Amino acid sequence: MKTAENIFIYIAVMALVTYLIRMLPLVIFRKKIENRFIRSFLYYIPYAVLAAMTFPAVFSSTGSVWSAVAGLIVALLLAFFEKGLLTVALSSCAAVFVIELLMKFIS
Numbered sequence: 779m780k781t782a783e784n785i786f787i788y789i790a791v792m793a794l795v796t797y798l799i800r801m802l803p804l805v806i807f808r809k810k811i812e813n814r815f816i817r818s819f820l821y822y823i824p825y826a827v828l829a830a831m832t833f834p835a836v837f838s839s840t841g842s843v844w845s846a847v848a849g850l851i852v853a854l855l856l857a858f859f860e861k862g863l864l865t866v867a868l869s870s871c872a873a874v875f876v877i878e879l880l881m882k883f884i885s
Contacts, residue, residue, distance in 0.1 A: 845877040 853870035
């Protein structure tokens, strides 16, 4: 079974890479990072990665780009006015639903 051996090798390599990514910063940076620029850069990395991963999926997650844009606009507006996460998520889903219904009845 060559494929089973390959799968185990792939899993081992992924485990090693994941472990190294998590372990290396702890080994390299033993002291607290004092540089304000580096600290602020590291603070915003998770948000930038999350945005880069989810933002493109917003436009392909619905039946139409127009409903996706409507949901995005509603979510951005409510987030700008500092509404809660549940309110933003439910309202943007409702906006997508309404736009999809309207587009279904129009065409």
